[in-house]
Amino acid sequence: MGALASVALLLPLLSAAPPAGADVPEAGVLQGQFARAAERQGVPVSVLLAVSYLQSRWDTHGGAPSVTGGYGPMHLTDAVTALARTAAPHHSEGGEDARGDSSRPVRTGGDAPVPAPAELPERLRTLERASVLSGIPAEELRTVPAANIEGGAALLAAAQREAGLPASADPADWYGAVARYSGADDSATAATYADDVFDVIRTGETRTTDSGQVVMLPAAPAVAPATGQVADLGLRRPAAGPVECPSSVACEWVPAPYEEFGDGDYGNHDKANRPVSQSIDYIVIHDTEADWNTTLKLVQDPTYVSWQYSLRSSDGHIAQHVPLKDVAWHAGNWFVNAKSVGLEHEGFLTSPDSWYTEAMYRTSARLVRYLAGRYDIPLDRQHILGHDNVPGTVASTIKNMHTDPGPYWDWAHYFRLLGRPITPSAGPHAGVVTVRPDYSSHQPVYTGCVTAGQACAPHGSGAVRLHTAPSADAPLVKDIGLRPGGQDSTTGVNDTGARASTGQSFAVAERRGDWTAVWYLGQKAWFSNPVKEPTAVNARGLVLTPREGLAEVPVYGRAYPEASAYPAGVPVQSVSPLPYKLLAGQRYVVGGRTPGEYYFAPVFDPSGHTVVRGQEEYYQIQFGHRVAFVKASDVRVSRA
Structure with a gap:
């Protein structure tokens, strides 16, 4: 009877909702959908809005799933989608030697069994339960924003009931339900997630979403949540160990093995004494190209490779594998490995509409701030590198270098979370520009996400294309390292030959109307940079050129x-x-x-x-x- 009543209540709401990919709805529609779902399910609207912000920043993503199979503003997860993307772990692709040093045998490859749907944790199956609780079909939960919000509200209300707590109008009484919504199986991660949600409630947020909707959450600085509720959820404690993480994140110790095999072979990292022996100058951002369980199995394989930290998409949970003093094998360049820390983020570069949760972005940024402060690493894009920014060691290794986290990683948002937003620092005639397109509206065409040569689904991007002349019809600049035969670069999602990414700074070579040229790979490279919708900001900086007498x-x-x-x-x-x-x-x-x-x-x-x-x-x-x-x-x- 309750389920039938819920369906009856939802019929007017769902029939009025726009389908995925429809035109921008009227202003205020999304805000109203949150308010109505909160009222029907008995959840404070501020709690519903803040949970959604931490998952999706209120974006709908046109009905496309996240990197872990989460759908819609409430990130309701679907096990089948998550399973479908676990076939190619990150360091198993291509011919890159993750260690990057010829003094050791090449170390790449690796395999781990993909779990059956029934073996997946509840955090990857929340859409199923939301459908049961709300009476809304799964397909509508995936594709209709109003339905998705209702399903998320139903999950929160159920968590509150199961904790034996009333449907209070006070947000402070919902701390345990929010912690449960995270899907975390340990108390520290659940509490960190809930702390972030209540931080959003206290500080407030306003944002224009990917569907053009302005959503507002007024600040409520006096809200003091009942944090003790998390102790009653029956969650495990994280694995104890020598973790090196800030207190503001949930971090557990899942050690990578240091093991000798005989005949001089060993894995999967090297002992060292950093920073006494060598300074740590870089932090390298990766994505895993595998689900969380597969990632952990691989890094615990002594015959595989390693990295210092893994970060989980659904809730931002962090696992540390290698002590910071030691050298992990992750970047494909031994000089960089010896002087860096590697962070693997659960995700998939070539998923056409892949998106990362706010929960993971936030805990990653806290970890990077901690590491940068500890080792005096500048918070800029020449020290906070993507794996796709690490150079090949010699000419023969360039083609095999990896390309993650790719054009869909939101570097502008990430640097805002790092406390270093990318803003202009010079006037209109500056000799340096820093790339910074508007991530959501900047949607260049990429190809090869699913099938070679076919266009990927439209998606926001932080990268701009570089041409040989100030025209979109001009060929893309060449990368003779990637293509020694001199062929043009392509629009392939994994082709970095003519790509400049948000936060990267380049010396200006020329300006002509709405186009700017920079020096790039030994050539003049042009990108569209309209005055009214700039894709770069003017900046200060040091530049170098060959000393006098050298051509x-x-x-x-x-x-x-x-x-x-x-x-x-x-x-x-x-x-x-x-x-x-x-x-x-x-x-x-x-x-x-x-x-x-x-x-x-x-x-x-x-x-x-x-x-x-x-x-x-x-x-x-x-x-x-x-x-x-x-x-x-x-x-x-x-x-x-």
Whole structure:
């Protein structure tokens, strides 16, 4: 009887809702849908709005699923969708050696069984339960925003009832229900999620969604939630261990094995003594290309590769695998590995409409702020790298470098959460620009998400395309490292040859109307940058160019020492240039200065490891979509 009544109440609401992909609804429609669902289910509207914000930032995504199979503003999850995307774990694709050092055997590949639907945790099956509770068919929960919101409200109301608590009008009484909604199976993650929801309630939010709707949540700074309710949920405690995380996130210890196999082989990381032995200069952002359980199984495989942290999409939960003092095998470039921390985010680069939850963005940003403060890492895009920004070590490895987290990662939002929003820092005639298109409205066509050559579904992107002339019809610039034969770059979702990403800064080569040219991979590269809808902001910065008398200087994918710096018993590593040239008259933005270093670690016993440091110094530069290095002795630096 209750289910039938619920369906009857919903009929007018659902019949009036626009289908996925419909024109923008009238102003206020989405706000009203939250209010009506909250009233019908007996949930405070501020709680419903804040939970939805933490999952989707109130976006509908046109009915497309998130990276973990979550649908709509309330991120109701579907197990089948989640399962369908677990076939190609991140480091199993392509020929990239995640360790990136020829002193050890190539380490890539890996496999883990995909769980059956019945084995998936409840957090990946919330859409099923929302359908039972609300009486709304699953397909409508996926595609109709009003239905999705009603289903999420029904889940919250059920959590409150199951806790034996009344449907109070006071948001403070809903802390336990919010914690339960997270789907977390441990108390720390559930509490962190609920804390974030109530932080949104206290501070308020206003945002224009992807459907053009303005949604508002007024600030309520006096709300003091009953945090003790989480203790009554019966959740486990996270695995204890030597975690290195800020207190503002939920973090557990799931160690990666350090194991010797015999015949000199071992995995899946190296012992070290950072930052005493080497500074930690970079944080590398990855996506996993696998579901959470598969990710954890792989990083616990001694024959696989490793990274320091994994982050779960549904609730932002963090697992640490490798101590920060040690070197994980994740970036495909040994110089970067030896001086970085790797963060793997549960997600899928080529899902046409993939989207990441606000919960994961927020905990990731807190972790990065903590790491940056601990190791004095600048919060900029030349030190907070995507895996797709890490250079190949030598010419032969460029084609196999990975391309995650790809064009759908929202770098602008991420840097706002880091407390370093990307804003103009110079006037209209600045010599440097920083890429920053409007993520939601900027939707360049990508191809190959599902089928090679076919267009991906429209989606917001933080990347701009680079052309050989100031015209959208002009060919894209070439990347001779990716295509030694000189072919043009493509619109492929994994093709980084003519792509500049949000937060990356480049020296201006020319301005012409609504187009701006920058120096990129040794050539002049144009991108659309209209005055009324700019895709870049003007910026300050240091730039470098070949020193006087040099027509060109070589560019490197790693900053290794000169031959004379190597002690006896340590093989000299070649300082092999990439196939690009930095030509006289061109300028590139400087990311920092670093000594030439090589971490010699070819054996299991760390007593046989050596850090080789030379006199040669390098500058890191934003050379293309990926960073690169040039010798300090080859260039001169000036302010743009």
